[in-house]
Amino acid sequence: MKAQLSRRDWFKSSLALTAGLTISPLFVEKLFASPVSAAERYHWGLNPYSANGNIRLNANENPYGPSEKAKQAIIQNMKESNRYPFQAQAELRKMIADKEGVDTDHIHIGAGSGEILCEAGVAFGLNEGEILSGFPTFTEMMDYAQVFNGTWNKVNLNDQLEFDYEAMASRVNSKTKLVFVCNPNNPTGTLVDPSIVSPFCEEISKKALIYSDEAYLEFLEPDVQKKVTNIDLVKKGMNVVVSRTFSKIYGLAGLRIGYIVAKPDLIKKISQYQMGIPVSQHAIAAAKASLGDTDFMSMSRAKNSESRAHLEGYLKKKGFMHGKSHTNFMFFPAPKDGKTILSGMQKKNILMRIWDYKDREWCRVSIGTLDEMKQFTNAFDQVIA
Ligand SMILES: Cc1ncc(COP(=O)(O)O)c(C=O)c1O
Structure with a gap:
């Protein structure tokens, strides 16, 4: 059963239903034009995902919240x-x-x-x-x-x-x-x-x-x-x-x-x-x-730094150039083509992002819990091998 719709199909149909309008493909294209990369359009268009059961390293969320x-x-x-x-x-x-x-x-x-x-x-x-x-x-x-x-x-x-x-x-x-x-x-x-x-x-x-x-x-x-x-x-x-x-x-x-x-x-x-x-x-x-919940913020900040250090260590070990991250995500050049990375990681139940910039593809990986980051580096290493 093909129960799931792609994000774009869902968006088109829900807009059309709620507004009672025919949605111009151009309008939808415009909304989806950026920052969705070519690899993401292709991969997620064919392989819609459910958020459940996946390690979600694709939206820079806080895995410890809400407080x-x-x-x-x-x-x-x-x-x-x-x-x-x-x-x-x-x-x-x-x-x-x-x-x-x-x-x-x-x-x-x-x-x-x-x-x-x-x-x-x-x-x-x-x-x-x-x-x-x-x-x-x-x-x-x-x-x-x-x-x-x-x-x-x-x-x-x-x-x-x-x-x-x-x-x-x-x-x-x-x-x-x-x-x-x-x-x-x-x-x-x-x-x-x-x-x-x-x-x-x-x-x-x-x-x-x-x-x-x-x-x-x-x-x-x-x-x-x-x-x-x-x-x-x-x-x-x-x-x-x-x-x-x-x-x-x-x-x-x-x-x-x-x-x-x-x-x-x-x-x-x-x-x-x-x-x-x-x-x-x-x-x-x-x-x-x-x-005013400084305890929760300090905990989130400290755990995020610890998990980010794990990913940073991995990128250094592999010799992958990356931006110096001060946040809960990291950005580095994709070592393999974006479609292969997205599909390989999805098979391992891990969601992440691919960006297009300066004629090449880049990975953006959100920082999850330390356990999630360990699963990420293991899986990623296999996918790019
Ligand atoms: C830089 C930046 N600004 C704003 C937002 C929007 O966040 P929200 O609408 O959830 O406040 C995001 C979300 O990822 C972001 O990365």
Whole structure:
């Protein structure tokens, strides 16, 4: 029985059913154009997978989440399921504002930081607005902006697989509406020193909005986080947005909740494109319980470092070049063709990603538990033999 649909088929049919529309193949192609690689389109198109029973090293999730506090909060909050989340969301906004040291009018909460990336993609991409970013990076904003006729100006990474800020500065032009900064960057995991990033943001924010995606910030040690975040530029009233998520270190990816911090006029400009009331009571309850949970964050950070060291050791032993990861994933050139790697690893119940960049294929492997990483390196070694 062919019970499963490919992601693309599912997407087409569910969109068509819910919207009662004929979906133009071009629209679906556009949404799937990036960052899905040719190998992934081919392999997953033929071999749809079920998430169950697989080691999931394909979505940079936290294998230890949600925290006990978050789980308890969700259970306790079940009785509020009949209530709209207005009050709860106001409380969370206040908690986030206090944590970030700004007023509540500087905070906008969305169904994942990805939802807000899409809102910003519309706000700044409309009327052929140009978004400039390093490449490869997390593409959700640019993909969405392009659906609304925005344009994407991509600047290749440097040889260490880091954002090349000098090259990016030279590419800012009169059409550039927004510059997307991702530090540490997905899919490479690399971090650029704040002594380079901060002056870049200060200078360029005079010409275009700086959107600082800090989804993986909390994987850095707390003293480093303080230096890397661009929150101080927001507090100085600059044309800067800082984006954070509860999906990564907090382990709440399935609940969908994230936020941005920016001055009120930017919050208005972006949040006007939010659709309805997308954030649920349970996501808010879990986020409130997670915010101050430094024990859970420290545990996740420490375990992630230990598992990442295992993968790093393997890559070094094999002599595979890789970006220096500061996150819960690693990026390295595929030692064999991407389709063979995806299918070989799927047979061993391990999911991972293949990316296309600079005329070659790259592996992006999320960091799971130490046991999962040991299974990964064993299996990968056999698949590439
Ligand atoms: C850099 C970056 N930003 C944003 C997101 C979106 O995460 P979410 O929508 O779950 O908050 C991701 C997800 O992987 C990411 O890697």
